[in-house]
Amino acid sequence: MDNEIQQNKKWYIVTTYSANENKVAENIKNRVHSMNLDDKVFRVIVANEEIPVLDKNGKPKKKLNKETGVLEDVPPKIKNLYPGYIFVEMIMTDEAWFAVRNTEGVTGIVGSSGRGQKPTPVGAREMETVLKIVGVVDASMYDQYHVGDKVKILRGLFEGDIGTISSLDKENGTVKVNTVFFGKLTPVELEFSDIVKAFDSGK
Numbered sequence: 729m730d731n732e733i734q735q736n737k738k739w740y741i742v743t744t745y746s747a748n749e750n751k752v753a754e755n756i757k758n759r760v761h762s763m764n765l766d767d768k769v770f771r772v773i774v775a776n777e778e779i780p781v782l783d784k785n786g787k788p789k790k791k792l793n794k795e796t797g798v799l800e801d802v803p804p805k806i807k808n809l810y811p812g813y814i815f816v817e818m819i820m821t822d823e824a825w826f827a828v829r830n831t832e833g834v835t836g837i838v839g840s841s842g843r844g845q846k847p848t849p850v851g852a853r854e855m856e857t858v859l860k861i862v863g864v865v866d867a868s869m870y871d872q873y874h875v876g877d878k879v880k881i882l883r884g885l886f887e888g889d890i891g892t893i894s895s896l897d898k899e900n901g902t903v904k905v906n907t908v909f910f911g912k913l914t915p916v917e918l919e920f921s922d923i924v925k926a927f928d929s930g931k
Contacts, residue, residue, distance in 0.1 A: 736819045737770060738849030741838035742828060746811040749774045752833035753814050759831045760824075768824040771817040775858050778804040813838075815858055820846050853925065857882075860921045870898050870920070878926040879905060886916060890926050 744752040753772045760769040781789045781802040790799040818824050825846060829837055839847035850858075856869060860882060873879070877893045891907030894915060901920045906913055 737817055738820065739855045740816050740818060740820070740828075740847055740849055742814040742816050742834055743812055743836045743838060744814060744833050745835065748833055749808060749812070749814055750776075752831065755833055756814070756816065756828055756831045759827055763823070763827050765824055765827055768821055769816065769818040769828065771815075771864075773815045773817075773859070773862060773864070775809040775813070775815065775862055777807050777809055777861055779807050780804045809861060810858070815850070815855070820849075857924050860924060863921055865901065865921050870896070872925065873903070873920075873923075879903075879923040880926045881905065881907065881918065882922050882924060884918070884922060891916070891923075893923075896920075 742752075742756070753774050756769070756772050760766060760772075781804060783789045789802040791802050792798075793800050816828060818828065825837075828834065829840075837847040839849075856872075859866070873893060873896055875893050875895060878890055879893060881887055881889050881891060886907055886909070889907045891905035893903055894906050895904040897903065898920075902917055903920050903923060904915055904917050905923065906915050908914065
């Protein structure tokens with residue numbers, strides 16, 4: 729039964745009004761739970777990324793905590809990478825479809841014609857990028873990566889660069905990538921969530 733669930737659950741893009749994503753995501757979770765559909769609708773994600781606040785030297789900006797008198801890092805800014813969109817992992821049954829699309833604040837589901845046709849899921853490659861941006865890694869993702877694969881770095885000093893995997897540590901969730909830095913081949917160690925497969929074009 730578990731294998732059947734794994735095969736049938738897919739990711740879908742739910743639309744809402746910009747700036748309402750977090751509230752509507754909670755509405756979906758509450759509605760699903762109240763309708764006993766937790767076995768059909770699983771994760772509900774808003775693609776929020778934390779952006780650290782840095783000073784002019786590129787170090788975390790500090791502020792004084794007036795209560796403790798201690799300098800603390802300024803809280804990171806929250807940036808929604810996909811305004812107006814919520815990502816929902818579900819098995820697209822009639823009941824689950826009805827529950828999600830009729831949740832307060834939901835304006836639609838991408839890939840549905842609105843004529844009774846169920847929406848199409850998001851591709852695994854596209855969804856992996858979204859998940860890794862928000863720091864979510866599924867165990868099944870590791871099976872798609874091997875030494876020698878070209879990958880794109882998502883964040884950090886080498887953000888946007890293309891490199892080649894030299895080693896992969898599934899147990900610790902890290903990967904070593906060879907990339908070019910100032911014309912020199914440079915090995916860097918990254919979190920597995922910091923990389924995605926590079927497109928064949930190298931972009």
